[in-house]
Amino acid sequence: MMDTFVMRHLPALLIAVPLLAAFVMPLVGGAGRVARNAWVLLGALATSAVGLALAWKVLATGTVLYVFGAAAPHVALPMDSGGIPIRIIFQVDALSALMVVIASLSSLGITIYSLAAESKQSGLETFYAMLFLLVAGVLGMVSTGDLFNFFVFLEISSLAGAALVAYRVDKGVAVEAGLKYALLSTLGALAVLTAIGILIGQYNALNLATLASRMQFTTLDKLALVLLAVPLAMKCGAVPMHFWTPDAYTTAPSSVTAFLVVSSQASLYGLFRILFTLYGPLLSWATFGWFLIVLGVLSMFVGVTMAIPQKDVKRLMAYHAVSQTGYMLLGVGVGLAVLGNADALAKYGKTAMAGGLFHIINHAMYKGLLFLTAGAVFYRAGTRNLNKLGGLGHDMPWTMVCFMIGALAIAGVPPFNGFASKLLIYESVFRFSPFLSIIAMIVSILTLASFVKVFHSMFLGPRRAEFAAVREVPAPMLAGMALLAVFVVAAGLAPQPFIDRLIQPAVEALVDRAGYVAAILGGI
Amino acid sequence: MKMTKIVRTTADLFFPFCLVFGLYVVVHGHLTPGGGFQGGAVMATGTALLLVARAYDDVTGRIRKGAMKACEATGLMLFLLAGLGGLFHGRAFLGNWLAQAGGLFGNRVELGANAGDLYTGGLIPLLNFGVGIEVLGGLTVILLYMLSGIKEEKK
Numbered sequence: 001m002m003d004t005f006v007m008r009h010l011p012a013l014l015i016a017v018p019l020l021a022a023f024v025m026p027l028v029g030g031a032g033r034v035a036r037n038a039w040v041l042l043g044a045l046a047t048s049a050v051g052l053a054l055a056w057k058v059l060a061t062g063t064v065l066y067v068f069g070a071a072a073p074h075v076a077l078p079m080d081s082g083g084i085p086i087r088i089i090f091q092v093d094a095l096s097a098l099m100v101v102i103a104s105l106s107s108l109g110i111t112i113y114s115l116a117a118e119s120k121q122s123g124l125e126t127f128y129a130m131l132f133l134l135v136a137g138v139l140g141m142v143s144t145g146d147l148f149n150f151f152v153f154l155e156i157s158s159l160a161g162a163a164l165v166a167y168r169v170d171k172g173v174a175v176e177a178g179l180k181y182a183l184l185s186t187l188g189a190l191a192v193l194t195a196i197g198i199l200i201g202q203y204n205a206l207n208l209a210t211l212a213s214r215m216q217f218t219t220l221d222k223l224a225l226v227l228l229a230v231p232l233a234m235k236c237g238a239v240p241m242h243f244w245t246p247d248a249y250t251t252a253p254s255s256v257t258a259f260l261v262v263s264s265q266a267s268l269y270g271l272f273r274i275l276f277t278l279y280g281p282l283l284s285w286a287t288f289g290w291f292l293i294v295l296g297v298l299s300m301f302v303g304v305t306m307a308i309p310q311k312d313v314k315r316l317m318a319y320h321a322v323s324q325t326g327y328m329l330l331g332v333g334v335g336l337a338v339l340g341n342a343d344a345l346a347k348y349g350k351t352a353m354a355g356g357l358f359h360i361i362n363h364a365m366y367k368g369l370l371f372l373t374a375g376a377v378f379y380r381a382g383t384r385n386l387n388k389l390g391g392l393g394h395d396m397p398w399t400m401v402c403f404m405i406g407a408l409a410i411a412g413v414p415p416f417n418g419f420a421s422k423l424l425i426y427e428s429v430f431r432f433s434p435f436l437s438i439i440a441m442i443v444s445i446l447t448l449a450s451f452v453k454v455f456h457s458m459f460l461g462p463r464r465a466e467f468a469a470v471r472e473v474p475a476p477m478l479a480g481m482a483l484l485a486v487f488v489v490a491a492g493l494a495p496q497p498f499i500d501r502l503i504q505p506a507v508e509a510l511v512d513r514a515g516y517v518a519a520i521l522g523g524i
Numbered sequence: 525m526k527m528t529k530i531v532r533t534t535a536d537l538f539f540p541f542c543l544v545f546g547l548y549v550v551v552h553g554h555l556t557p558g559g560g561f562q563g564g565a566v567m568a569t570g571t572a573l574l575l576v577a578r579a580y581d582d583v584t585g586r587i588r589k590g591a592m593k594a595c596e597a598t599g600l601m602l603f604l605l606a607g608l609g610g611l612f613h614g615r616a617f618l619g620n621w622l623a624q625a626g627g628l629f630g631n632r633v634e635l636g637a638n639a640g641d642l643y644t645g646g647l648i649p650l651l652n653f654g655v656g657i658e659v660l661g662g663l664t665v666i667l668l669y670m671l672s673g674i675k676e677e678k679k
Binding site: 005009012016019020023024025026027066067068069070071072073 | 593594596597600601604607608610611614615616617618619620
């Protein structure tokens with residue numbers, strides 16, 4: 001009875017549980033440290049459980065609909081709706097399920113990590129409330145089937161993200177980064193809102209599926225496309241709109257940075273959804289495929305070349321995050337470019353998209369892991385400057401192992417998960433254009449070079465006098481890192497189950513525009 | 525800087541009216557223009573009035589940050605629980621499980637035209653209350669923080 005009740009309302013609980021956790025936080029905050037930490041842990045576990053259960057349900061039974069405020073949550077077009085979906089509908093298909101899995105795993109890891117990492121800070125109930133709001137915003141962005149609702153969740157995640165970036169005031173440096181992030185997010189969100197206004201003005205609908213079915217591709221729609229695609233590309237940190245990422249990723253607490261990566265990927269999801277589902281066959285495949293490819297190649301190359309000279313370890317990793325986003329754009333871009341060509345799509349297009357989407361989850365895990373290890377080093381050594389660090393491997397062996405796993409994964413070295421997705425991208429992109437594949441490989445080599453440098457300057461060398469007091473980080477931080485590290489190794493050793501059960505359905509969902517529309521409108 | 529006695533007394537007199545008018549906008553949110561957010565903002569304006577007319581410390585004696593934060597959390601909780609209530613009545617989240625119900629606020633109201641019943645919104649007034657309390661708390665906290673910043677600059 002309870003099971004069916006929960007399973008029936010999973011999409012609502014996906015938002016309600018983290019919101020409840022966030023709203024009760026100020027009240028629990030006064031009840032002492034133990035009560036607060038217990039509530040945080042409970043909230044994170046419940047959110048992840050709901051997320052994973054929802055993803056499991058979607059992958060087992062197909063797209064899950066949830067109509068908010070209706071008498072029956074599963075009927076997209078109830079009797080009182082007049083044949084149009086007037087209510088807010090959550091439409092969780094396999095692609096959304098993939099993103100929900102990413103957010104669930106990542107949020108659990110970083111929450112456990114921050115229980116210890118942030119324990120010395122003040123204002124913790126606000127910190128956790130914001131963290132839960134950020135999680136709720138990201139989960140909402142990837143599961144909603146309503147364009148305006150997407151904007152609302154985009155704003156929730158942006159505002160919570162900006163507040164968290166500025167959380168450690170750090171003599172105003174973090175506040176400046178937070179303000180920059182808030183300003184750019186607001187600009188982007190305003191552009192998205194304008195685009196939504198253009199679309200509702202023409203088609204009288206906000207539901208993605210309805211809009212997709214009515215889309216005419218007028219001049220105004222082209223304007224709306226630009227106003228949607230550019231801010232979302234900015235929010236996912238693609239070059240040349242990447243300038244906010246180094247500041248925001250560097251100054252935010254490490255656990256938050258690890259989740260900001262996921263938040264950026266939710267914007268990436270939004271970009272793909274807009275291009276594939278909302279506009280779909282009205283676009284010129286080649287043009288927009290190459291749009292993503294060019295963004296991807298620029299991000300890959302500029303990101304990694306900017307990363308190499310950095311001295312701040314988190315800033316370096318932030319540029320690598322930009323670079324890795326490029327792989328996702330490249331993979332999915334190649335798929336988009338050949339979407340009109342059934343032969344090429346079957347031969348390598350879908351593999352490229354699978355590589356791109358697999359890289360999203362892999363990147364969230366290993367980049368999250370790397371940011372957490374950087375946070376662990378900062379937690380004990382008190383500096384992020386690579387020139388001042390050194391010899392930490394003697395006293396922080398487990399952090400070092402986690403860092404090695406993350407670093408080898410990001411560089412695409414087997415048997416870690418970065419290799420699995422990058423191999424898919426290399427192989428398929430090579431058949432599309434060998435040149436692009438070569439660039440991708442060169443970027444991987446540069447990434448490896450960069451992380452060898454980081455590894456050497458942080459962990460190798462003799463013990464240093466100034467770090468005599470350094471010890472291994474507390475158990476909760478190790479547990480958070482281990483959670484992500486286990487995924488990195490597991491998805492690297494046995495990628496095929498992940499690809500078959502999680503990634504391939506997501507690719508099919510992304511390509512299947514008619515299916516997305518039919519789930520709401522019933523094949524009209 | 526201290527405002528004159530006239531300004532301070534007028535502000536004190538207006539403060540309850542601000543609250544009452546804000547509450548009126550919240551309560552009638554489902555019938556008249558306005559609603560939870562607008563009403564909550566009007567109520568918070570009362571605090572702004574007091575802050576302008578009186579010294580910061582004088583106001584924080586009456587309006588406490590902690591209480592306002594609790595207001596914020598309570599309002600949000602009320603909204604969320606009202607939404608979750610739908611789940612236990614076989615409806616979706618935020619489903620109107622109070623529609624056509626009477627009780628505290630008057631007669632049971634049927635669907636369609638009626639002779640001027642007030643309680644026609646079902647769940648909606650409850651959500652308006654939630655939002656109203658939340659906005660009152662949130663905006664007041666923002667105002668208090670912003671004004672405390674101004675005071676420090678003057679020193």
